Amino acid sequence: MxxxxxxxxxxRTRTAVLDTAVVLATEAGLHGxxxxxxxxxxxxxxxxxxxxxxxxxxxxxxxVDRAVEQWQQRIVAPALAAPPGVRxxxxxxxxxxxxxxxxxxxxxxxxxxxxFEYNARPGPVRDRLxxxxxxxxxxxxxxxxxxxxxxxxxxxxxxxxLAYEVDALGIAAAVRSRLLDPETTYAHARHAVxxxxxxxxxxxxxxxxxxx
Amino acid sequence: MxxxxxxxxxxRTRTAVLDTAVVLATEAGLHGxxxxxxxxxxxxxxxxxxxxxxxxxxxxxxxVDRAVEQWQQRIVAPALAAPPGVRxxxxxxxxxxxxxxxxxxxxxxxxxxxxFEYNARPGPVRDRLxxxxxxxxxxxxxxxxxxxxxxxxxxxxxxxxLAYEVDALGIAAAVRSRLLDPETTYAHARHAVxxxxxxxxxxxxxxxxxxx
Numbered sequence: 035m036x037x038x039x040x041x042x043x044x045x046r047t048r049t050a051v052l053d054t055a056v057v058l059a060t061e062a063g064l065h066g067x068x069x070x071x072x073x074x075x076x077x078x079x080x081x082x083x084x085x086x087x088x089x090x091x092x093x094x095x096x097x098v099d100r101a102v103e104q105w106q107q108r109i110v111a112p113a114l115a116a117p118p119g120v121r122x123x124x125x126x127x128x129x130x131x132x133x134x135x136x137x138x139x140x141x142x143x144x145x146x147x148x149x150f151e152y153n154a155r156p157g158p159v160r161d162r163l164x165x166x167x168x169x170x171x172x173x174x175x176x177x178x179x180x181x182x183x184x185x186x187x188x189x190x191x192x193x194x195x196l197a198y199e200v201d202a203l204g205i206a207a208a209v210r211s212r213l214l215d216p217e218t219t220y221a222h223a224r225h226a227v228x229x230x231x232x233x234x235x236x237x238x239x240x241x242x243x244x245x246x
Numbered sequence: 247m248x249x250x251x252x253x254x255x256x257x258r259t260r261t262a263v264l265d266t267a268v269v270l271a272t273e274a275g276l277h278g279x280x281x282x283x284x285x286x287x288x289x290x291x292x293x294x295x296x297x298x299x300x301x302x303x304x305x306x307x308x309x310v311d312r313a314v315e316q317w318q319q320r321i322v323a324p325a326l327a328a329p330p331g332v333r334x335x336x337x338x339x340x341x342x343x344x345x346x347x348x349x350x351x352x353x354x355x356x357x358x359x360x361x362f363e364y365n366a367r368p369g370p371v372r373d374r375l376x377x378x379x380x381x382x383x384x385x386x387x388x389x390x391x392x393x394x395x396x397x398x399x400x401x402x403x404x405x406x407x408l409a410y411e412v413d414a415l416g417i418a419a420a421v422r423s424r425l426l427d428p429e430t431t432y433a434h435a436r437h438a439v440x441x442x443x444x445x446x447x448x449x450x451x452x453x454x455x456x457x458x
Contacts, residue, residue, distance in 0.1 A: 061366040063275060140366035146421070150362040153424035154273040154352035164425040171426065198422070198434040199415065206414030209358070212365035213376040214383065222410040233445075 048086060051076060052100035055093065059101075060141025064094055064148045064159065094159050101144040102166055108133045110173070119184040120231050120240050123177045123200065127227045130204045131220050134211055142208030145170070174201055187234050196230075203227050260298060263288060264312035267305065271313075272353025276306055276360045276371065306371050313356040314378055320345045322385070331396040332447050335389045335412065336454075339439045342416050343432050346423055354420030357382070386413055399446050408442075415439050 054075055059067055068090050073080040087093040113126035134142050141147045149167060152160040174197035181187040187196075207223035232238040266287055271279055280302050285292040299305040325338035346354050353359045361379060364372040386409035393399040399408075419435035444450040 063277070063363065065275070066278075141362065142365060147362045147365075149421045149425055150353065150359045151275065153354060153359075153421055160425075167422070167425050192437070194430065195434045195438055198418065198431070199438050202414045202418030202435075202438075203411065205418045205421070206410065209361045209365055209417070210379070210410070213361060213372075213379050218406065219410070222407045223414075225404070226407055226411050226414075 049100065051083065051086070052097055053104070055097040056101045056104060056144050057139060059097055060139040060144055060147045063151050064097060065151060065155065067094060067097065069093060091158060095162055098148070098159065098162050098166065101148075105145070108138075113177070118177075118180040119186040120181045120235050123174075123181055124227065124231060124241055126174075126177060127200055127204060128224065131207055131223050134208055135216075135220055140212075142212050143205070146205045146208045171197060171201070181235075186237065186240060187231075188236075191234065196234075199230065200227055261312065263295065263298070264309055265316070267309040268313045268316065268356050269351060271309055272351040272356055272359045275363050276309060277363060277367065279306060279309065281305060303370060307374055310360070310371065310374050310378065313360075317357070320350075325389070330389075330392040331398040332393045332443050332452055335386075335393055336439065336443060338386070338389060339412055339416060340436065343419055343435050346420055347428075347432055352424075354424050355417070358417045358420045383409060383413070393447075398449065398452060399443075400448075403446065408446075411442065412439055 051072065055067060055072055058072065058075060062071075069080050069083045069087065072093070073083050076083075083093075087096060109126060109129045112129040113122050116122040116125035145163070145166065148159075149163055152163050175193050178187065178191065178193045178196050178200075182189065182191050182193065203223050203226045207219050211219040228241055228243075232241050232243075235241065263284065267279060267284055270284065270287060274283075281292050281295045281299065284305070285295050288295075295305075299308060321338060321341045324341040325334050328334040328337035357375070357378065360371075361375055364375050387405050390399065390403065390405045390408050390412075394401065394403050394405065415435050415438045419431050423431040440453055440455075444453050444455075447453065
């Protein structure tokens with residue numbers, strides 16, 4: 035095997051390990067995530083993992099970064115494939131709910147879970163999560179602004195507030211789907227955003243039909 | 247001191263201890279909450295607490311129940327003082343945001359924090375939290391239905407979905423206010439609900455003015 039091949043294999047292993055860490059974080063929390071727990075879950079030695087991450091905190095930060103990559107692939111990329119405007123905003127929300135539906139993460143959403151876990155726990159992990167949350171908020175606001183610029187939402191739209199609303203309707207779905215009825219929850223989360231956007235959009239036919 | 251006096255004092259102590267447990271649960275999680283950690287935070291002996299709660303789980307369940315009492319006093323009671331209909335629904339949401347604003351709980355909301363913590367962690371604590379969440383959802387739906395019955399919301403309103411929306415706009419405020427800008431977050435959470443209700447209500451003057 036070439037050096038390049040070994041590096042590629044190492045990267046794949048690293049990604050697979052971190053994917054497990056993302057799953058575990060939504061079950062038992064990111065703060066409780068340790069190299070030992072992760073090694074047990076993967077059936078590998080702790081020392082093997084220690085070669086990648088020298089501390090629990092390094093592992094936690096790498097887990098956040100991996101969850102961001104996953105979110106980019108599963109939620110952001112499908113949205114960017116839709117045309118800018120209300121269709122892209124809807125595609126983003128729809129992809130998010132579809133991702134929760136897959137059950138990939140037992141706790142629904144890595145970010146919602148860990149943001150609640152760390153919102154009163156100062157330190158580098160909290161800072162990283164706050165930074166990711168701020169970037170996500172800016173991205174959502176950008177999509178709303180693009181819809182306004184495209185004439186698909188009214189000129190006077192409070193961009194930041196509408197972005198807050200769309201995000202809130204997603205966050206709540208992550209927790210409610212796990213504790214109450216998932217199907218009803220996903221339907222509410224989707225129709226609430228659709229109804230809101232269709233009511234604001236001068237050309238509601240751009241969007242699938244919601245229930246009023 | 248009479249027996250009644252001693253009982254009353256014992257109850258007050260118990261409540262004060264559980265109030266601290268509720269605070270700690272929003273900082274470091276409910277699963278991590280132990281009699282030892284609570285004793286340290288209160289500067290009392292672990293054995294004194296052990297007389298009240300024989301296990302960590304008993305303490306966790308008692309903490310959930312105390313958080314429910316606190317929620318009743320701080321959020322539900324002020325809402326019930328308002329007339330049924332959109333004004334009560336608004337009073338409930340407004341009291342919730344006002345409670346988050348007080349900073350009483352470092353993590354914002356005991357329920358949102360613990361529901362995310364336990365949504366993939368089976369057991370009696372998760373079951374209790376799911377039960378509380380279901381009761382809260384029913385209560386919100388009842389308030390929406392009362393508003394429909396009073397003619398203050400349209401007859402065709404999807405009661406469960408509107409309840410979901412109001413709750414989602416509250417849940418998101420608890421986490422976002424702690425990680426991003428609190429003032430903007432509270433303003434978004436309030437105006438989003440106000441705008442939604444005023445748009446639906448045939449007599450919007452029943453509600454304070456939101457920003458469109």
